[in-house]
Amino acid sequence: MTSEFIDELERRIGSEAVVRDQGELLTYESDGLVSHRSRPGVAVLPQTVEQVQAVVRACHEADVPFVARGQGTGLSGGALPHPEGVLIVMTRMNRVVEIDIPNERVTVEPGVMNLEVTRQVAPHGYYYAPDPSSQVICSIGGNLAENSGGAHCLKYGFTVHHVLGAEAVLPDGTLVHVGGAAVDTPGLDLLGVLVGSEGTLAVVTKVTLRLLRRPESVRTLLAAFDSTDDAGNAVSDVISAGIIPAAIEMMDRTTIRAAEAAVQPGFPDAEAVLIVELDGHQAEVAAQFEQIEAISAKNQGWGVQVARDDAQRGRIWMGRKAAFAAMGRVSPSYYVQDGVIPRSRLPEVLRRIRKLEQDSGLTIGNVFHAGDGNLHPLVCYDDAVDGQAELAEQVASEILSYCLDVGGSLTGEHGIGADKACHMPKMFTDDDLATMQRVRVAFDPKGLCNPDKLFPTPRLCGEVPGPYRAHPAEAAGLAERV
Amino acid sequence: MHDAEGRRAGGAADAVDGVVPRWVAEPASQEGVARTLTQAAADGHSVLVQGGGTKLGWGPRLETIDVLLRTGRLNEVVAHRHGDLTATMQAGTTLAATNERLGQYRQWLALDPPDSTRATVGGILATNDAGPRRHRHGAPRDLIIGMTLVRADGVTAQSGGIVVKNVAGYDVARLLTGSFGSLGVIVDATFKLAPLADASRTVVVELSDAPLVAAYATDLLSRGSTPAAIELATDPLRVILKFESLESVTAGQAEEAMALATSHGGVGQLLDADAQDQFWTGHERRVFAEEGTLLKAVVMPADLASSLSWLDEAAASRGLSYVLTGQAALSVLHLRLMGPAEQQAALVSAWRERLTLGRGSVVVRRASAELKALTDVWGPLGDTFEVMREVKRRFDPRATLNPGRGPGGL
Numbered sequence A: 001m002t003s004e005f006i007d008e009l010e011r012r013i014g015s016e017a018v019v020r021d022q023g024e025l026l027t028y029e030s031d032g033l034v035s036h037r038s039r040p041g042v043a044v045l046p047q048t049v050e051q052v053q054a055v056v057r058a059c060h061e062a063d064v065p066f067v068a069r070g071q072g073t074g075l076s077g078g079a080l081p082h083p084e085g086v087l088i089v090m091t092r093m094n095r096v097v098e099i100d101i102p103n104e105r106v107t108v109e110p111g112v113m114n115l116e117v118t119r120q121v122a123p124h125g126y127y128y129a130p131d132p133s134s135q136v137i138c139s140i141g142g143n144l145a146e147n148s149g150g151a152h153c154l155k156y157g158f159t160v161h162h163v164l165g166a167e168a169v170l171p172d173g174t175l176v177h178v179g180g181a182a183v184d185t186p187g188l189d190l191l192g193v194l195v196g197s198e199g200t201l202a203v204v205t206k207v208t209l210r211l212l213r214r215p216e217s218v219r220t221l222l223a224a225f226d227s228t229d230d231a232g233n234a235v236s237d238v239i240s241a242g243i244i245p246a247a248i249e250m251m252d253r254t255t256i257r258a259a260e261a262a263v264q265p266g267f268p269d270a271e272a273v274l275i276v277e278l279d280g281h282q283a284e285v286a287a288q289f290e291q292i293e294a295i296s297a298k299n300q301g302w303g304v305q306v307a308r309d310d311a312q313r314g315r316i317w318m319g320r321k322a323a324f325a326a327m328g329r330v331s332p333s334y335y336v337q338d339g340v341i342p343r344s345r346l347p348e349v350l351r352r353i354r355k356l357e358q359d360s361g362l363t364i365g366n367v368f369h370a371g372d373g374n375l376h377p378l379v380c381y382d383d384a385v386d387g388q389a390e391l392a393e394q395v396a397s398e399i400l401s402y403c404l405d406v407g408g409s410l411t412g413e414h415g416i417g418a419d420k421a422c423h424m425p426k427m428f429t430d431d432d433l434a435t436m437q438r439v440r441v442a443f444d445p446k447g448l449c450n451p452d453k454l455f456p457t458p459r460l461c462g463e464v465p466g467p468y469r470a471h472p473a474e475a476a477g478l479a480e481r482v
Numbered sequence B: 001m002h003d004a005e006g007r008r009a010g011g012a013a014d015a016v017d018g019v020v021p022r023w024v025a026e027p028a029s030q031e032g033v034a035r036t037l038t039q040a041a042a043d044g045h046s047v048l049v050q051g052g053g054t055k056l057g058w059g060p061r062l063e064t065i066d067v068l069l070r071t072g073r074l075n076e077v078v079a080h081r082h083g084d085l086t087a088t089m090q091a092g093t094t095l096a097a098t099n100e101r102l103g104q105y106r107q108w109l110a111l112d113p114p115d116s117t118r119a120t121v122g123g124i125l126a127t128n129d130a131g132p133r134r135h136r137h138g139a140p141r142d143l144i145i146g147m148t149l150v151r152a153d154g155v156t157a158q159s160g161g162i163v164v165k166n167v168a169g170y171d172v173a174r175l176l177t178g179s180f181g182s183l184g185v186i187v188d189a190t191f192k193l194a195p196l197a198d199a200s201r202t203v204v205v206e207l208s209d210a211p212l213v214a215a216y217a218t219d220l221l222s223r224g225s226t227p228a229a230i231e232l233a234t235d236p237l238r239v240i241l242k243f244e245s246l247e248s249v250t251a252g253q254a255e256e257a258m259a260l261a262t263s264h265g266g267v268g269q270l271l272d273a274d275a276q277d278q279f280w281t282g283h284e285r286r287v288f289a290e291e292g293t294l295l296k297a298v299v300m301p302a303d304l305a306s307s308l309s310w311l312d313e314a315a316a317s318r319g320l321s322y323v324l325t326g327q328a329a330l331s332v333l334h335l336r337l338m339g340p341a342e343q344q345a346a347l348v349s350a351w352r353e354r355l356t357l358g359r360g361s362v363v364v365r366r367a368s369a370e371l372k373a374l375t376d377v378w379g380p381l382g383d384t385f386e387v388m389r390e391v392k393r394r395f396d397p398r399a400t401l402n403p404g405r406g407p408g409g410l
């Protein structure tokens, strides 16, 4: 990165929006995947779409790569800076542009936090459905880029089901409006491919979201099981019974104990617990709740807790959401993975993971979105013990291969990013990847927009993925991890 | 003469829009589709893809057809993973055949666009076509989780997979959904499914004017009612609700809807099981099974009432008549329009003038050659059209696949 280019950026958007100090730039060297680090050539903090355009245009003219960054909570290294590039930090573009209750829409700038959307519309009886556990600290722009999920996406869908339109700066600096505020806009579904493209197609500068009405009734149940097989079978039985709960989450003994030690949610000491939440019309919820209780009993569920009020419901969810961070007490370091399996295969895959735990001697905790088969195995290890980090890495890849063996996916919500790009050929053929590249070049012929992410490249795939460490915000107690 | 791909010379019986294709190919496998496209690319031939043929009248008038590729022999439900609530269907499988098969486990592909006995999975995806229960379940783009496609150059690729949650790689399946066959030939697709409900009830509510219709729908939803469909229809103007859930729940919700109708000055009618099936068939046929121009209009929900009132006036003043159905809460309207072509064209442009880009659209789906010549069937596509054009160019550089049928004439 030449200082002339940085001077040019300062001329175009003003020096107060440009960070060139090497020390300050360290703030941005990683996202939530802190094992991958790289100091950006320069960082900019635009406040207007014109500034974003000016920066992107300058990059386009000078062939300089650029990477958009939201709140930096991503877990796959999607916002990992390019050492010779510009990091476009979107946090100052955090205005709520329009709240349109009659049309059940809200338009925000991408730096607005996920939970802020719900806060803004709650007084009107509405909420924004996708609820990543990081919702206090992650941005709508990051959510759009990752197609983020959350515990309640089982019934309501992911970010892609709730974004109606986006304003975006293309990699040559052109401003475009993808989708809109109406439910359909004619044309190719560019929005469908922009969502989840991990910042590799454009820089998003405004987002229109769909709002949902708060459901009339919510009921939450927790049940304990003596084996993950029983818990897994209960999940299958719920799905087979034709019930789509708002959420079905599972924790195993390791993560239950960790959560108990950390926040004392009063969970039973069991091999597994399931948390099932139903919402919707009162009569329907009541009837389905009885079915859930019966399914739990049929699968030897015990220690059933039914939330009587919001406080008890909150306590159950606190236990669930604290589990991830609480693993820090069990182990100095751990890998987190995000593989997905067909939900009927839960018992067998969990058994394979259990066996791997015994064979490797490393503790593996499981806390995950059981209803849609999205695993989050946490492979614990100690950096201080020689060779354990490498062993843990092997164990973690082995688990990903179990997911692919049963027809699953490398990632359900955290994205491929820099972290799993090298695994992509295990899931997709060269032709599949080349077809995706055709989309890429249609948007970004010069390949300047978040390069070295999502697609396997030799430069990237020489590197060894590193361990998970607590995100700074998490360590500070601002968020728990699911 | 048939070769391995079921390719033969076209005849009068194969004519589309009065144009006889030079070749007709009916491949029975993914490899067969790939060979057909490779061959066509080598010959420099254009390819028109036909599923059930229910929507071939949509899109521009054809001059010639080199190869007509029919998906009819790709008609299998490849896998029904009932424990996972997912299924994979070949593109030529009709929606009705799909749902008959999935129904064995009391599940369904939760889409109800018109003409389910003829419309194929591939055609429904290519047009992102949906029906009344889109209100609850979403459109094809919301339900698709994986796809196998063959590009214009004969290369086969997959996107997504068989799991309901998956963010690995670009969502090419979603990009092809609604692309009107302009980017690739869909060979098979995987969807998340929905359980079939135990019981259903239909309530028909007649209301005297458009503002009342909008007020009734909003009021009902704000009371926690959870219909699977909330449809509009003219003439007479009414709201039709479909409740699908457990028996006791549908009965209760239907009763609430009836009571609310009375308090809005309307007349509610509750249909029993047999009557409701017949009713819904009739509802669909009123717009889709009769002669006339087909328009799809989308407006902002808060503008629904004013749009309906405007339409009434705009049609009458131009000597046009129409029949309308649509999803009230989503504000997606389907119109069958009748009357002089130049007046129809005038109505379409007048309507478009009322709408801001991104906040509404009017697309001409099916029309006479005369009307197609008088109007731009797609209307304005906004500032992303250049990107769409670029995507088309990257997928199909020689523009041989469904030429001119993609959005904006891509």
Ligand SMILES: Cc1cc2nc3c(=O)[nH]c(=O)nc-3n(C[C@H](O)[C@H](O)[C@H](O)COP(=O)(O)OP(=O)(O)OC[C@H]3O[C@@H](n4cnc5c(N)ncnc54)[C@H](O)[C@@H]3O)c2cc1C
Pocket: A031, A032, A067, A068, A069, A070, A071, A072, A073, A074, A075, A077, A078, A079, A090, A110, A131, A132, A133, A134, A137, A138, A139, A140, A141, A142, A143, A144, A145, A146, A147, A148, A149, A150, A151, A198, A199, A200, A202, A203, A204, A205, A413, A414, A450, A471, A474, A479, A480, A481, A482
């Ligand atoms: C404690 C914790 C818990 C978490 N729980 C969940 C969970 O439950 N579910 C889940 O899905 N994820 C979860 N995550 C992951 C993460 O929070 C999400 O991926 C989130 O969407 C990232 O948002 P961000 O603002 O931090 O984006 P960043 O990390 O800054 O960026 C993520 C990606 O988005 C791109 N991007 C950001 N802004 C823009 C923009 N304006 N235009 C274009 N591209 C942009 C970046 O280039 C990058 O590729 C969790 C993370 C943590 C630390």
